[in-house]
Amino acid sequence: MSGEAVRILVVDDELGVREGCRKILTAEGYEPTVAEDGQAGWEAFQARPGYSVLLVDLMMPRMTGLELMKRVREADEDVLPIIITAHATIDTAVEGTKQGAYSYIPKPFTPDELLLAIKNGLERRALTIEARRLREERERRLLEVAAERSKSNTIIKCMTDGILVINTEQLVVLRNDAATRILPGTQTVPFPLASLACAEVTSLIDEVLNSASGPTIMSREVTLAESTYMVNVSQVIEPGGETSGAVAVFRDITALKKLETAKSMFVSMVAHEVKNPIAAAEGWLNLVQGGLSRQDPQEERRMIERALIRLRTLRTLVTELLNITAIETGNFTLRRSPVEVGKLAAEAVEANRDKSREKNIQLTLTGAGGGQSLADRDALLMVLSNLIDNAIKYTPDGGHVGVHVAKDGLFVKVTVKDDGIGMTPAEKDKIFDEFYRAKNDFTANVPGTGLGLSLVKRLTEMHHGRVSVDSSPGDGSEFTLYLPLS
Amino acid sequence: MAKLILLVDDDRDFLEQNRGVLESLGFRVACATDPQTALDSPERPDLVVSDLMMKNLDSGFSLARAVKSRWAGTPVILVTAVSSQRGFDFNPRTREDLAAMNADAFFDKPVDPAVLIAKVRELLG
DSSP states (O other), X not given: OOSSOOEEEEEOSOHHHHHXXXXXXXXXXXXXXXXXXXXXXXXXXXXXXXXXXXXXXXXXXXXXXXXXXXXXXXXOXXXXXXXXXSSOOHHHHHHHHHTTOOEEEESSOOHHHHHHHHHHHHHHHHHHHHHHHHHHHHHHHHHHHHHHHHHHHHHHHHOSSEEEEEETTSEEEEEOXXXXXXXXXXXXXXXXXXXXXXXXXXXXXXXXXXXOSSSOEEEEEEEXXXXXXXXXXXXXXXXTSOEEEEEEXXXXXXXXXHHHHHHHHHHHHHHHHHHHHHHHHHHHHHHHHTTTTTTOHXXXXXXXXXXXXXXXXXXXXXXXXXXXXXXXXXXOOOOEEEEEHHHHHHHXXXXXXXXXXXXXXXXXXXXXXXXXXXXXXXXXHHHHHXXXXXHHHTSOTTOEEEEEEEEETTEEEEEEEEOSOOOOHHHHHHTTSTTOOOOSXXXXXXXXXXXXXXXXXXHHHHTTOEEEEEEOTTSOEEEEEEEEOO | OOOEEEEEOSXXXXXXXXXXXXXXXXXXXXXXXXXXXXXXXXXXXXXXXXXXXXXXTTHHHHHHHHHHHHSXXXXXXXXXXXXXXXXXXXXXXXXXXXXXXXXXEEEESXXXXXXXXXXXXXXXX
């Protein structure tokens, strides 16, 4: 035990017994405290608890020995009471035991009798304490195990991946909620693997269970109902090396598959959009080279000009693609400063002046400035220029394109209105999608990448603005852009 | 009267290029920018040269089928800028592949004028 002396509380109204005990116990290395009656003993105990043994007389004034024992044991059940009494009777013995007394020492007693009783008592006390400690530890461990198990159960139950555990007898011994959702069935575990109505899954599990070559993991994509799952089945190998079953995990990869499809459609579309202008330009140059221009210099120049138009469109397409990619990957950073939107609109109008003149389209700018917006000048110029360019493209020769800038509440409102061919509601819905171009007799003549308006929308949104279109076939289109005032 | 060739493509550049080549050989050429206009042709064409991908992805295939049922015996040349879609390659490799497409020839864009001329002469005798 610890190096600290064992403390013993001696309570007896006989001075001789008290002092005798003190001497004997001190000589033996114990640390006794003495009190002359029950009340004094109780006060001594309360003043400094932590006694190992209580030596107590039964008959005392103020508080009896039994009452003191009862109080002390209530306060500290590890205190071992030993009764010292001159009036040892069966009754008091029974009563003492009820109060938790360990033994009796009848008065008068010899020092050896006292020391033997204390030694035995301390041993018994140590055993009791150790037994309790072990019991408490076992209970704590059991609680921990139960908590662990319920934790694992909860994790398995709540996982979004479906889990099946199958033993070597081809019985499903565990199925979590997600697995029940994925492979519906009302069976309660354990149930035969074959009763799962999905041959693709059962055959995969079967293959893994029967695989002889070491730990095996097999994966398969399985489509169940509307969803696609990646099913991974792994063998459960015991420490001894033999297979005890298999675990099948179902992961929903429907969203990933959709993304994959969207990606490959996008690549196909880009390939088509890139190859088409290259082929058209090459076609014109083939004619020049093959002499089909009939060596007419004017005809040759016209063919080369047509090839150039397609190549310029292609270059714009690639630039726009790069911009869109940069925006999507978050690498397109706006360098914002207060921009006078009216002035920028005027710049965009002038940049498109030549194009409008070629088509004899009246291009006008109206409205008072509108105010400043915190914007990336180049990006905003691209937005405005794209809208004007778009309006000119889809307006027949001799038409009108009007740009109007005005303040509207907390926004600068820019409208680009044309009296061109307009759009059907279906076309209007798709106009801001990548690569969407309205296709009809008129637009077949219009070169474009199908990315311009998609870029307009993304750049506008990056400026916390909004762009929308109002249009109907034959009635022209009106694009409205809202930018927050700075 | 000179033989009539119907060109179908939603890209005007290809229409003009092929028209130039074929008219220089003395053929009459009609152009359409979509399959329906092509099928509405009042006169039976002696040859149809069509783009594969127009408004709908398979519009060239549909047009070839319609041409064969409307004007039996009229040969069809299909041309395309992209001969695969989402990893699915539809470049014909055998006569049977061509027949399955209702086509008599299949070319990648742009078609070399000499190659086009040779094929047109072969098909129109």
